[in-house]
Amino acid sequence: MPELPEVETVRRGLEPVMTGKLVLRAEVNRPDLRWPLPPDMGGRLTGARVLALRRRSKYILADLSTGETLLIHLGMSGRMLISGQMLGDFHHDHPAPQKHDHVVLHMEGGARVTFNDARRFGAMDLIATHAVDSHPLLARLGPEPLGNGFDESYLQAKLAGRNTPIKSALLDQNLVAGLGNIYVCETLFRARISPKRKAGRISASRVSTLVPIIRQVLSEAIEAGGSSLRDYRQADGELGYFQHAFQVYDREGEACLSPGCTGRIARIVQSGRSSFYCPLCQH
């Protein structure tokens, strides 16, 4: 699931129950997710206070009073469930444990934060806070698409000469960090660029439109996530998924939503991933 907007939504949802709070106890129900969990993760989390919750790309980073940072990645199917806390007008009791509840954090204040991940492509690690940026998973990440380091000249330079389709280029986390399959499809649709076009064969003027479009697509999705957070607070406390109106993603065979266009959305496979686009107005 989770691309940058969903991860940011999860981070914001966790903030009220985690930031400033002690971890009273950490249940670790299996020794590994995608990789082995760090040694004695439960012990190292217990008694730590969460000083801040940050996000880098699709990673959530919880800085702890122990000098360590808990790194969390949701993979494809990772979810966070908050229970035992006043959420809006509702009080949520702790639900029965579910299959794939791999890690449960019992927080000061009475909330439980449960990491559930069926496919186990997610990950957690615990590292020295001062060394977060050099963690192997983060060290080579490109700039944040909503940050200052991502601008026209940067993108221009990175795409120049590249022979790979623009679809693959934008999915490359070392080029720009946080886009996934859905938002790349949506971005290319708005920019009217075919996912098959070679990255190095996009005119300078179209590359320059790409930057604000990427920012806009992500910002709108974060906003939609924000409104879904209010719903979660009145619903079941599960963070991570929210309804968002996609214009091309998963709309194979349906009408193109571009004004005046009579095309139908096509689905092709590029490096093993589905790309959705309109063959009439994206070129």
Added chain:
DNA sequence: ATGGGGGCCTGCCGGC
């Protein structure tokens, strides 16, 4: 260096 493909896991959905 770059680009492409396989693999990791489980669950779900559609077709027969």
Added chain:
DNA sequence: TGCCGGCAGGCCCCCA
């Protein structure tokens, strides 16, 4: 109803 193939929004690793 049951089985089976295909598919899933991520990312690392290996190979040419």
